[in-house]
Amino acid sequence: MKTKVKRKQYVLGYMMAAPFYLIFLFVYLIPILETVWNGFTDKKIFETPNFIGLTNYIRILQDTYFIKSIQNTLFYVVFNLFGVMVIGLSLALLVNSKMVKTGVFRVAYFIPYIASMVSISIIWIWMFDPTKGFVNYLLGMVGVEGKRWLEDPKWALPAIIVMGIWKGVGYNMLVNLAGLQGVPDMYYEAATVDGANRWQLFWNITFPLITPTTFFLFITGMINSFNMFEQVNIMTGGGPMNATTTIVHQIYTRAFLKYQMGYASAESVLLMLFIGFFIFLSFRFGKQGNDLGM
């Protein structure tokens, strides 16, 4: 009797998890394996693929576009991540102030995160417009000569980074804020009684206690920055002179404009390895205090 009830529960358990799990396998897990396999083939879109071993990888090593895209992506990851994390934490500290009401301001800082990347990119193309844009107007007011931001190989990527930071700090602020609010007030009170100044409070109490949050934001932020694509495709199309092409932009171009699926899969594998490598490094060197308890 008991086992029958139990068996019935087994079946129901599998049945209720199955729709989710099958789709999950179909759209996440199997594709990863397929990407790895396709990377060893010359798969196009209609022709039957041939196994070609490491040929794709050897060609990628000589692909100047791809090498350029790695440089651009790393540049973007470093500056974007640094920007959103430092500014995001600063904003969180600011709006965590108990002296003033901050609700409306929190919403204001978070708004750019809600809007789609397409609309944000388009608004910023208009902002960066050389003659009618607000950015050059503002610079003109303080006597700095404006640039042709998105058409200048030297300035296009920094311009996109500025926009990325502007869009992303709100998220970092909110997550940091939750971390800050998890720090018990009594720690600060005790330290203030002992005569600690504000900088010491931050450095010795706040910062160590929110390290898990910082680490989480670092990892997810890194993954997202490595996958940067949309703003580039909309704002510059990878130009001028490939100054803004990123790894995912190269994958997209190869796979969906030139239909070199095998080649693009090999590039995807390299992207996965890059991300995996940097995550590994972060856990290796960020784990000293056993931050996440993982």
Added chain:
Amino acid sequence: MIKNIKLTKKAGLYLVMLILALIFTFPFVIMFFTAFKSQAELQQPYFTLMPKSFTPENFIGAMATGNWPRYFYNSAFITVITVILSLFLNSMAAYSFSRLEFPGRNALFMFSLIALMIPEQVIMIPVFLRLKTIPFLGGNNWLGIGGTGLLNSYAGLVVPFVAHPFGVFLCRQSFMTFPKSLDEAAILDGCSRFRIFWNMYLPLSKPVLVTLGLLKAVTTWNQYTWPLILTNSDGMRTVQLALSNFSTEFTTNWGYVMAATTLIILPVMILFLCLQKYYVSGIVASGIKG
């Protein structure tokens, strides 16, 4: 004296926060005002903020260029279906993973969490190829050859996004807080497991479901890369796709572009401002899971 210092400090804080708020919202203000400028005014070769007189002509003109009602319908339809399906599938799996006993339960759940680390950009090629070669659909034969499968279809735009482990994770967290005696009592009363899930667990988890649904709705509405890859017909275009095409076709007509952008941002903003509390709790939960 001390009171004075405190007051200045307060004023200083407000000033700093106000300037920052301007930085984050001003581009939207520019968008809004540009959308209401007349064509003549947009020709001026310098920056102005306010339009001389507000005119709705850009909104009318932009919406008449291309099939905008259709694009809005597409985006809304995809968003609604994705939200409903993902809530249903994920909460059902969450009930199974938290309340039903079966071999391999925890291992299966933990295993699904690896997907949180997989960026969609890395797997878009095989998912695209799979959907294209799905048998019997979109003119394909049983080998998945001959037609276009689920390319250019609503199903292809929805299915890859309905089974995200984050939703299962969040629902499971919520379900675990309910006492197990709740299930036992209901079973004694002759209630089936599925009805317990449907009539008790779901209604009791409303806040979590609203949070999840809202996050899903915003990401689906805002989606760009996947529709870009999967669709090429005008009839399947989403608003984001149409907007990005619009800006390249009409680079000179910024009035139209900004009017369309305003209309596309508006629904998301309204949704966010009304349900802010839920959205923020979802963002915070996404941070805590690490």
